[in-house]
Amino acid sequence: MKFEYCTLFKDVQLSGLYHDSKTFADAIPKVSWANAQQAYEQITTPMTNESLRQFIEQHFLFAPQPELQAMSNVKTVQEYIQALWPKLQRSGFKTTNNSLLVLERDYVVPGGRFNEIYYWDSYFTALGLEDNGNIALIEAMVDNFVSLIDRFGCVPNGNRSYYTSRSQPPVLALMVNLLMPYKKSDIEWLKRMTRAMQHEHAFWHQGEAFLSEKVPAHGRVVRLANGMQLNRYWDDKAEPRPESYAEDIADAQQLPANLREDFFRNIRAACESGWDFSARWLDDESRLLSINTTNRIPVDLNALLYELEQTLSDCLTMVDEISQAQVFANRASARKSAIVKWLWSEHQQWFCDFDLTKGQLSSVLSLAGCVPLFSGIVSDHQAKLIGKKLREEFLRAGGLVSCLSKTTQQWDSPNGWAPLQWFAISGLRDYGQLDLAREIAHRWLTMLEQDFAIRGCLLEKYNVCEPRKTAGGGEYQVQQGFGWTNGVTSRLHTLFG
Numbered sequence: 001m002k003f004e005y006c007t008l009f010k011d012v013q014l015s016g017l018y019h020d021s022k023t024f025a026d027a028i029p030k031v032s033w034a035n036a037q038q039a040y041e042q043i044t045t046p047m048t049n050e051s052l053r054q055f056i057e058q059h060f061l062f063a064p065q066p067e068l069q070a071m072s073n074v075k076t077v078q079e080y081i082q083a084l085w086p087k088l089q090r091s092g093f094k095t096t097n098n099s100l101l102v103l104e105r106d107y108v109v110p111g112g113r114f115n116e117i118y119y120w121d122s123y124f125t126a127l128g129l130e131d132n133g134n135i136a137l138i139e140a141m142v143d144n145f146v147s148l149i150d151r152f153g154c155v156p157n158g159n160r161s162y163y164t165s166r167s168q169p170p171v172l173a174l175m176v177n178l179l180m181p182y183k184k185s186d187i188e189w190l191k192r193m194t195r196a197m198q199h200e201h202a203f204w205h206q207g208e209a210f211l212s213e214k215v216p217a218h219g220r221v222v223r224l225a226n227g228m229q230l231n232r233y234w235d236d237k238a239e240p241r242p243e244s245y246a247e248d249i250a251d252a253q254q255l256p257a258n259l260r261e262d263f264f265r266n267i268r269a270a271c272e273s274g275w276d277f278s279a280r281w282l283d284d285e286s287r288l289l290s291i292n293t294t295n296r297i298p299v300d301l302n303a304l305l306y307e308l309e310q311t312l313s314d315c316l317t318m319v320d321e322i323s324q325a326q327v328f329a330n331r332a333s334a335r336k337s338a339i340v341k342w343l344w345s346e347h348q349q350w351f352c353d354f355d356l357t358k359g360q361l362s363s364v365l366s367l368a369g370c371v372p373l374f375s376g377i378v379s380d381h382q383a384k385l386i387g388k389k390l391r392e393e394f395l396r397a398g399g400l401v402s403c404l405s406k407t408t409q410q411w412d413s414p415n416g417w418a419p420l421q422w423f424a425i426s427g428l429r430d431y432g433q434l435d436l437a438r439e440i441a442h443r444w445l446t447m448l449e450q451d452f453a454i455r456g457c458l459l460e461k462y463n464v465c466e467p468r469k470t471a472g473g474g475e476y477q478v479q480q481g482f483g484w485t486n487g488v489t490s491r492l493h494t495l496f497g
Contacts, residue, residue, distance in 0.1 A: 003033040003099070004162055004242035008040040012056065013245040015049055020476055022113055022243040025162060027060040028098045036060065063115055077445075077452050078493060081128060081486045084458075088483055089137070090117075092144075099242075101159040104147065105140035110460065111481020116158045117144065119168035120274050121484045123175050124419045128487030131494050135182050142175050146196040154203040157271060162242040166235045166272040170304050172200055173311035187319065194315040201308055201328075204231055222297055222356070228338040230297050230354075231305055235268035247475060254289060269293035273301070277474070279364045279405035279412050280353055286407070297354040299343045300368035300423075303375040306335045336377050343372075349385040351378075366403040366411075367394065367420040373427030383431040390424060391436055398447035398464035399440055400424055410474030416444070416464030418488035425492070441492045448489060458485045 003009055004025070012024050029036050036059040047055070074080045085108070092105040100116060107117040108125050122145075126138045145155045155172060157163035176193045183189050207218035208229065216223045220234045238261035240248035248267060252260040270276045270293040277288060280298070284290040309332035316325035345352050345361050351369035352361040372378050373386055394400045399416045406413040421444050428437040447467040448458065460482040461471040471478050 002161065003037075004245070006033065006037045008037045009033075009242070010245070011040075012052065013242075014249065015052055016246070017049055017053060017056075020113060021245045021247060022476075023062070024056075025243045025245070026099055026115065026160070027056070027062060030059055030061060032097055065112065065115065071456075074456070077448055077458070077489065080452065080456075080458065081490050082132065084111075084481065084486060085129070085132060085134070087111075088481065088486075092140070099160045099162055101148065101151075101156070101161060101164070103144040103159055105143050106137060107141050107144055107159075108137065108483055110479070110483040112460070112479030113476060114158070114479065114481075116160055117141065118158045118483075119145070119155045120171050120419070123171035123178075124422060124484035125487040126175055126178055127422070128490035130178060131490045135179070138175065139179060139183070142172070142179065142193070145172055145175075146192060149196050149199050149203075154200060160243070165237045166233075166268055167203065168272060169274050169301060170200060170204065170308055173197055173308040174304075176315070177311060184318075190315060191319050194312065194319060194321075197308060197312050197315070201305075201312065204305060217356070224338070224342060226341075228334070228342065230302050230335070230338050230342065232295075232297055232356075233269040233272040233293055233301060235265055235272060237268060238262070238265040240264055241268060241271065244475060251289060263289065263291065266291040266293045273298060275366075275368070275411040277409040277411065278366065278403055279407050279409065280362065280366055280368065280403065282407075282409075283357070285364075285405055288409070292357065295356040296362065297342070297356065298368060299339065299351045299353055300371040302335060302339050302343070303371035303377060306332055306339065306377060307375050309335060339372060339377055344382065349382075350389055351386075364403065364405050365389075365393070366405075367400060367424060370420070370424040370427055373431065374423040375427075376430065378431075380431065383427075383433070387428060387431075387433045387436050390428075390440075394424075395440065395443070396464045397443065398462055398467040399444035401464050408473050410461065410471070412473070414463045414465035414469075415461050415471045415473060417461050418444075418482075418485040422488045422491070429495075438496055441496045445489065445492055445496070448485075458482055458489065460485060 013021050018024050071083050074083050088108050088111055090107055090109055092103055094102060094104055096102055109115050110118055110121050122141050129138050148155050152164050154167045157166050157168050204220050208221045210218045211221060211223040220231050221229060222232055223229055248264060252263050255263055270281045270291060279285040281293040281296060282290050283292050309328045313325045313329040313332060342354055343351050348365060350365055351372050355362045373383060393404060399421050401413045402415055402417050402420050403412040425437045425440050447462060457480045460479045463469045463471045
């Protein structure tokens with residue numbers, strides 16, 4: 001039995017001993033989960049929270065979190081980033097008795113409560129590692145992703161056993177392209193990467209053979225009215241998340257019993273998106289209980305899958321598999337056409353998610369709409385319209401706000417996130433809008449410098465509307481570190497000084 005199904009785990013999570021459910025999901029058994037569960041079953045008297053705490057101390061350990069602010073000799077953001085990389089690096093390992101999945105090569109964690117590798121974080125982290133000249137560590141992380149694909153059919157959300165039913169925005173192709181200048185003469189490496197990307201593509205398209213007019217959606221694939229095909233976020237499991245067990249149970253109890261499984265699946269699918277949580281996924285922006293992720297076709301996911309298909313076509317050409325290269329070139333072309341047809345709003349002059357329930361584009365405008373710009377999908381005319389809207393509606397004192405909807409969710413206004421700054425800035429540079437790209441970078445870096453002068457650290461997210469206020473929202477306190485903030489900030493310093 002997996003540990004998250006045992007009575008010990010459920011009882012501890014519901015006891016309220018830990019403010020953050022992830023704490024116990026990441027606990028390290030001194031012997032094994034089975035041993036601890038067996039000992040727990042032998043207790044015949046009712047346990048108080050104090051006796052339960054003592055039992056946990058007897059049977060479990062918890063990984064220490066490095067003190068990220070204990071760097072008194074660090075005076076600048078650049079020095080902080082350099083000093084932080086070793087603190088975020090973890091050594092590969094071959095055995096495990098806890099929720100961690102084995103990774104045999106070294107890797108980088110985001111920081112704070114996130115003491116494991118995260119899939120889409122790693123691309124943005126890699127930007128900074130490349131600036132630092134640590135190509136070997138980027139290659140090691142990619143090798144770990146290939147290993148995870150071999151074992152689980154996808155790159156899980158993170159290297160935890162409770163993450164294996166979902167992935168995250170697919171960035172393996174971006175990391176392969178980042179490494180290409182250093183590895184393109186290594187044909188065996190290229191072949192291995194190509195096979196891994198093919199397997200990842202197959203994961204996102206499981207069940208597409210079942211699609212028809214009568215079966216328009218299956219898992220992560222959706223057939224649209226004109227026969228075009230796009231993808232959505234999904235999770236095969238419809239149950240509480242182990243890392244947020246108490247929170248999910250408490251939320252679900254507010255719903256009728258027949259709606260709870262859909263709620264759990266939609267919560268999990270939103271976690272696969274990386275945007276956990278946002279008005280993007282909510283039918284009612286004021287209620288998390290209205291989450292409906294699986295009935296959205298996300299613009300960012302499909303733009304990244306276009307990148308994957310383009311990269312596969314290029315790599316297959318390089319290894320002389322020409323017929324397969326053409327297959328993926330055709331798929332990329334079809335996806336580009338579908339994105340432009342179904343996800344571009346002429347009225348909003350923006351790329352939006354498509355709401356399958358309503359049969360129309362979502363009214364929520366977010367920086368996910370910049371990913372087609374980043375991926376080179378948009379026309380020059382569309383690029384100019386996107387740039388205009390970024391400047392007039394998304395640009396704030398500290399950079400770009402992640403979403404124009406102001407809610408209590410952490411991926412909405414007033415918050416800004418490093419990866420979304422990068423998607424927008426990189427896309428603008430590719431389309432020649434250098435002044436706007438520079439202005440966004442300048443505001444982001446200025447905000448970070450001012451915040452760093454007060455806190456002495458970098459954070460996972462920022463309030464870009466009122467930079468002197470700490471970002472809020474979400475299920476946990478804002479975390480220090482932070483892998484992708486370090487990586488993107490490093491790259492912006494490299495590009496803009």
